[in-house]
Amino acid sequence: MARRDISGAVDFAYLEGFAADDSTVIDEVLALFREQAALWSPMLSKSHPGWSDAVHTVKGAARGVGAFALGDVCEGAEAGTHSLDAVRNALDLALMDIAAYAHERALRSLKG
Numbered sequence: 283m284a285r286r287d288i289s290g291a292v293d294f295a296y297l298e299g300f301a302a303d304d305s306t307v308i309d310e311v312l313a314l315f316r317e318q319a320a321l322w323s324p325m326l327s328k329s330h331p332g333w334s335d336a337v338h339t340v341k342g343a344a345r346g347v348g349a350f351a352l353g354d355v356c357e358g359a360e361a362g363t364h365s366l367d368a369v370r371n372a373l374d375l376a377l378m379d380i381a382a383y384a385h386e387r388a389l390r391s392l393k394g
């Protein structure tokens with residue numbers, strides 16, 4: 283793993299354990315999270331009428347993949363103790379870690 287590129291925003295050991303180290307499941311779950319993040323991001327604004335639903339959805343999805351800090355920030359946003367900027371920043375950090383993790387997995391699969 284390219285640990286220098288991973289901040290710790292996602293607990294990949296949790297995800298690997300939850301998925302029983304099934305590479306296909308891990309790849310599919312992370313791809314789905316990234317796709318959904320592209321849909322959620324524009325909603326993370328107070329001007330969007332569905333922002334609270336988006337934050338709640340991100341919270342659950344984040345905890346499902348092991349992005350516990352993101353889940354906690356979302357919980358804080360729901361409670362009014364964290365801003366949507368904080369949610370967007372935490373989501374970006376989780377996505378960067380996921381990209382680094384996925385890249386390393388792809389390189390490892392090429393090496394055999």
